[in-house]
């Protein structure tokens with residue numbers, strides 16, 4: 001298989017002793033309990049900086065919706081290859097070609113579909129089997145987007161920024177990008193050889209990930225060690241992508257992560273990738289050096305589409321971790 005820098009072989013990984021922070025969204029919403037809310041914001045700031053990701057609970061997305069997503073995605077992956085091809089219909093669309101090829105041909109142990117849930121115009125690449133796939137996923141996307149907005153505001157507040165500092169990049173709402181990926185990782189007896197997904201950072205601002213069973217598979221590079229992240233299906237993992245690192249001027253770092261197939265059990269995950277509209281120029285928040293008031297964040301203004309194009313065309317050839325994000329640095333000389 002293709003060699004991608006550090007950590008190509010998936011050696012056994014210890015489970016984190018104390019995993020990423022779990023943030024209680026209900027506490028963030030509770031304006032009456034000021035102390036409890038402030039405590040949760042502090043936990044959010046600390047946890048998010050430490051791991052580049054965190055978990056959320058009490059997010060208020062009904063179990064019926066989470067269960068519905070699980071059902072339609074499992075149903076899709078149970079189809080035969082021919083049935084999957086037939087189900088996807090206009091699969092060879094512009095949007096689905098690049099990512100969708102993973103479904104049938106990959107050097108990694110993953111079968112996956114990538115769709116765009118928003119913006120809506122001109123997109124008809126949803127699986128037709130099961131017939132309620134699109135409806136169920138869209139319901140979930142609507143709920144998750146509400147939570148995304150709350151999280152972006154809470155993150156700004158947690159960093160002592162003005163509440164809209166991150167969310168304002170997501171205007172106008174109807175032009176926001178929401179990519180959907182459903183990943184199926186088969187069990188792999190030789191799991192110490194082949195990866196499900198290679199080490200990477202997401203291009204998004206935030207990625208919300210569900211996994212349908214808490215069996216392990218996602219690993220994040222933390223303090224130079226690959227560390228398995230564990231979470232149950234009713235919690236959602238919130239991962240920072242490169243756009244968040246740029247937006248926050250490096251105060252929040254995108255995580256470097258990979259997926260390792262498990263030896264005896266298959267795994268399915270379902271992720272929403274949120275990015276501002278492609279033409280939006282992200283202006284990194286200012287990060288002041290306390291002593292001389294200079295900006296020390298190191299990131300510059302960059303258009304979302306331009307950055308993503310750069311990331312997707314360079315990351316597989318990168319030789320160092322997060323090399324592609326250098327493009328958004330003030331002192332980048334290609």
Ligand SMILES: O=C(O)CCC(=O)C(=O)O
Nearest residue numbers: 181183209218259269271
């Ligand atoms: O399967 C997972 O948990 C993570 C998937 C992932 O990293 C991705 O699709 O970018």
Ligand SMILES: [Fe+2]
Nearest residue numbers: 200201202257
């Ligand atoms: Fe990822």
